[in-house]
Amino acid sequence: MLRRLAPPGEILVLGDVNVDIIARVKTFPQPGEECLAQSLELHCGGVGANYALALRQWSISPRLVACIGQDDFAAFVLRTLANHGVDVSNVQRTFASVTGLLYINVTPNGQRTFFGSRGANRFLRCMPASRMLNRAMAVSMMGYSFLDPGAEATAKQLLKAVRSHGGWVSLDVGMAPSEQIPGKILQIVKQMDLLFVSSDEATVLTGIRDPRKSFHQLEKAGASNVVMKLGKRGCLILHEGKLCHVPSFAVRAVDSTGAGDAFAAAFLQARLRGWPHVEAALAANAAGAAAAATAGAGENMPTLRQIAHIVRTQRLKQPWDTIRSRVLSGIRKL
Numbered sequence: 001m002l003r004r005l006a007p008p009g010e011i012l013v014l015g016d017v018n019v020d021i022i023a024r025v026k027t028f029p030q031p032g033e034e035c036l037a038q039s040l041e042l043h044c045g046g047v048g049a050n051y052a053l054a055l056r057q058w059s060i061s062p063r064l065v066a067c068i069g070q071d072d073f074a075a076f077v078l079r080t081l082a083n084h085g086v087d088v089s090n091v092q093r094t095f096a097s098v099t100g101l102l103y104i105n106v107t108p109n110g111q112r113t114f115f116g117s118r119g120a121n122r123f124l125r126c127m128p129a130s131r132m133l134n135r136a137m138a139v140s141m142m143g144y145s146f147l148d149p150g151a152e153a154t155a156k157q158l159l160k161a162v163r164s165h166g167g168w169v170s171l172d173v174g175m176a177p178s179e180q181i182p183g184k185i186l187q188i189v190k191q192m193d194l195l196f197v198s199s200d201e202a203t204v205l206t207g208i209r210d211p212r213k214s215f216h217q218l219e220k221a222g223a224s225n226v227v228m229k230l231g232k233r234g235c236l237i238l239h240e241g242k243l244c245h246v247p248s249f250a251v252r253a254v255d256s257t258g259a260g261d262a263f264a265a266a267f268l269q270a271r272l273r274g275w276p277h278v279e280a281a282l283a284a285n286a287a288g289a290a291a292a293a294t295a296g297a298g299e300n301m302p303t304l305r306q307i308a309h310i311v312r313t314q315r316l317k318q319p320w321d322t323i324r325s326r327v328l329s330g331i332r333k334l
Contacts, residue, residue, distance in 0.1 A: 010063055010135050011055070011272060012162075014155055015048020015142040016121040017066040017081075017091065018100035019073045020298060022257065028107055035105070044080040044298040046100055046121070047142050047172065050258045052086045054265030054287070054301040059334050060272060061085065063136070065154065067092040067124040069099040074120075080299050094123045104257055112257050118144070124151040133161040139169045140268060143177030143185055159191065170194035172264050178204040190222035194271065196264045198229045211236060212243055227267060227281065229260055232292070237281045246281040247320055249310050251293040262301055263288035275330060282320065283327050286310045304331060 023037035044053070052064045064086055068074040070093055077099065081088050102116035121144070127133070139158045145151040159169055171192045177185055178201040186205060189195050195218070197205070202214035206221075215228050215236050228236040234248035266287035270280030290302035290310055311328045315321055 011138040012065055012136045012158060013048055013052045013062045013140045014065045014145055014158060015051060016046035016100055016118055016144055017049045017068055017077055018046035018102050020045030020102050020104055022104045022106060024106045044077045047261055049298055050261035051140055051265050053084055053298055054262045055269060056085050057301055057304050058269035060269050063087040063090055065090045067094055067120050069097055069120040070095050071098050073099040094120050096123045122148045124154050126153050126157050136162050137167040142172050143174040146184055147177060168193040172196040173201045175201055186221050194225045195223045196227050229263055234285050235281055237277055239278055246285055247316055248285050249289040249314050251289045253292045256292050259288045259291040262291035278323050279327050282323055
């Protein structure tokens, strides 16, 4: 069981911060083809920023650990994060690179294709010792932090600090780390208390296409509390010793950008509050669905009202409808 977050405990979010430029197009272009969007959207993005902003929607106050450039994009993301109540006092600045930048091509079915660079995210440095490290009872980190030496050293520093006073750590794997450093990721998951992984990432890590079999393979590799994201099909968790499929909520997909981050943030807030595993998973599915039905990520992460609307209006088969009612009751108390 993951320890509940108790005041004055805090959660640290270690992850990338980017500027997202989103274009909605009719079809994905062929090589060499010109592709013009009617408009472009500018958002604060990156998995770290998305997590932090999504947690704020659940009235959780995260401290973000990240690195950005010394450019106008950096000023934009700092302002956006601070305006939404995210603690940015541990966001570093560097002259070594511009702020991370992603161009996201979104087709009418909500699927997105990314182009860009992590930029300044690659130059994160270890943090000075502070009371912040001593207070944190949980750390949320991403596989991307293990792609570069500085960010990896920071991740290990935070892991050690939180472990020293009985806190817990979660990891969201990510596709690029799964493809580029699969061996390292499989070693890292052994140190995690909670693992978020998509079925596609699990296939890359294990070589097994069947989600249930790849789930068990990750457990054999030493992963604890695996939560496997299945997109619009819901998720897989271990419940009462058995593999359990948690049903999804149906929505009209507009943009899947950030849906996985909204999912994981909802699961984290539930575990921080001591909700049962099945309630955390169902809340996460609702948040992921709400994100897919919302254009953009970052500051456009779904609100608690949007998530509650999905939970309130969509009945499920038993026993999940009883659990749905408990989730809705938990949301109403926030």
